Amino acid sequence: MQPHQSSLGLRTDVVSAVIDDGAVLLDLAKKYFYSVNSSGWAIIQLFERGTTVEEVKTICSSWSGEDQGHAVERFIEVLVGDQLLTVMAESPQEHNVNLDGKWVPPTIEKHKEPLHRVMTSAFDPSIPLVE
Amino acid sequence: MLNMAAKPLLEYDVEWTDAHLQVQIMIREKEERAHALQGNYLNCARMNVDAGPNGLTAVSQSGSSCISSPTLDEWLVSVVSNTSEVDIVTDIEDFIGLVLSTAWRRAGWAPTHAGAVASESCCAVLCAPTMAGKSTLVAAMARREWRVLGDDKLLLRIGDAGPEVAALAYGMNLDPGTRKWFPEIGDLSTLPRQSFYSDKRRVCLENFWPKKGMAAGRPTHLLRIARSEQGTGVKVRPLERFDVLSTLLRQTVIPTNAEIANSVLSVMAETAKHLRGFAVEIGVDAYSDPDCLIPLEKQLR
Numbered sequence: 001m002q003p004h005q006s007s008l009g010l011r012t013d014v015v016s017a018v019i020d021d022g023a024v025l026l027d028l029a030k031k032y033f034y035s036v037n038s039s040g041w042a043i044i045q046l047f048e049r050g051t052t053v054e055e056v057k058t059i060c061s062s063w064s065g066e067d068q069g070h071a072v073e074r075f076i077e078v079l080v081g082d083q084l085l086t087v088m089a090e091s092p093q094e095h096n097v098n099l100d101g102k103w104v105p106p107t108i109e110k111h112k113e114p115l116h117r118v119m120t121s122a123f124d125p126s127i128p129l130v131e
Numbered sequence: 132m133l134n135m136a137a138k139p140l141l142e143y144d145v146e147w148t149d150a151h152l153q154v155q156i157m158i159r160e161k162e163e164r165a166h167a168l169q170g171n172y173l174n175c176a177r178m179n180v181d182a183g184p185n186g187l188t189a190v191s192q193s194g195s196s197c198i199s200s201p202t203l204d205e206w207l208v209s210v211v212s213n214t215s216e217v218d219i220v221t222d223i224e225d226f227i228g229l230v231l232s233t234a235w236r237r238a239g240w241a242p243t244h245a246g247a248v249a250s251e252s253c254c255a256v257l258c259a260p261t262m263a264g265k266s267t268l269v270a271a272m273a274r275r276e277w278r279v280l281g282d283d284k285l286l287l288r289i290g291d292a293g294p295e296v297a298a299l300a301y302g303m304n305l306d307p308g309t310r311k312w313f314p315e316i317g318d319l320s321t322l323p324r325q326s327f328y329s330d331k332r333r334v335c336l337e338n339f340w341p342k343k344g345m346a347a348g349r350p351t352h353l354l355r356i357a358r359s360e361q362g363t364g365v366k367v368r369p370l371e372r373f374d375v376l377s378t379l380l381r382q383t384v385i386p387t388n389a390e391i392a393n394s395v396l397s398v399m400a401e402t403a404k405h406l407r408g409f410a411v412e413i414g415v416d417a418y419s420d421p422d423c424l425i426p427l428e429k430q431l432r
Contacts (some may be wrong), residue, residue: 124384
């Protein structure tokens with residue numbers, strides 16, 4: 001993958017929900033979840049529509065009023081490293097993402113313990129006890 | 132066979148006045164075993180579930196199966212006849228659980244493996260893995276002024292006025308050993324085991340703590356419960372905001388389906404916003420002190 005040149009999108013099996021000051025992402029394949037701040041959530045929404053790294057840097061710089069190349073690259077490195085993004089065949093769509101609140105450097109925190117892959121039952125997500 | 136299917140259904144003894152969805156389950160015996168599945172929808176201890184264009188298919192380790200219609204409102208359970216009674220009973224329980232949890236999600240609820248207790252001003256969701264002490268804490272609180280929405284099965288959703296929690300079962304699963312703290316329960320060892328894999332017995336809340344059942348509430352607090360083998364008493368400390376959501380996420384099954392997962396995640400995220408969270412550490416023999424819950428109750432006011 002050549003992240004800077006390719007159109008990238010969030011994998012369809014990465015789901016998200018808005019929380020205070022940002023969002024939580026859940027990777028359904030690996031069961032890890034991540035918290036992102038408001039700036040990070042705005043970047044994620046850009047990837048939900050499909051975008052390039054360069055476009056993200058440009059948009060974030062316009063939101064903040066100054067160059068955000070390094071901050072954005074660090075954020076995207078985590079997304080790429082954890083394979084949360086995928087190369088899109090189509091060109092990126094026009095974005096209508098707005099930043100909620102004031103720009104702050106984007107953060108993404110991966111939570112140490114994933115959700116369980118194997119669970120006790122369809123109702124109980126606990127790790128199964130030894131029988 | 133029908134009695135075996137009825138048993139898990141009879142556990143859900145909270146009366147709901149509105150019928151939200153109708154689901155039909157047919158049960159039959161069969162001789163041939165179904166092939167094992169990959170579990171692209173759910174991987175459970177004794178069954179895997181695949182999702183496809185024709186609905187959901189579950190196969191147990193013993194080869195029994197549970198297949199839905201494409202609309203998920205009709206299910207066919209096929210139980211392998213030449214297998215042990217243990218396998219038959221547990222397979223049927225697992226399949227019934229799958230049918231019900233699927234239906235509840237379709238009705239907009241997130242099935243949650245948690246207990247809940249409530250007072251006039253507070254409704255606390257009690258979270259912990261299996262066998263970590265939820266039921267015992269619920270019983271201890273029921274003996275005081277708290278009402279009970281359940282010890283391990285609840286439904287959560289976001290209503291017009293915010294998060295709502297609904298009760299499903301007033302039965303509780305208690306270990307006979309808790310008699311030393313709660314003498315009014317008597318000798319539970321004479322009752323049948325709740326499952327083949329647990330010493331716990333199923334008891335009716337009303338038998339020991341009358342008029343304590345509550346059908347619904349608006350959650351205000353989350354308690355993350357853990358046993359402490361070293362400590363004594365009950366220790367309480369606040370949880371960080373994200374730990375509240377993290378704890379709640381671990382109390383619900385999230386199938387590998389983006390649309391359903393998105394819906395469950397949204398319910399949990401919105402619910403967590405409204406909860407004050409506390410980590411509750413229960414020391415060895417804590418309940419022998421009748422006032423051990425005072426530090427916790429102070430935080431819940």
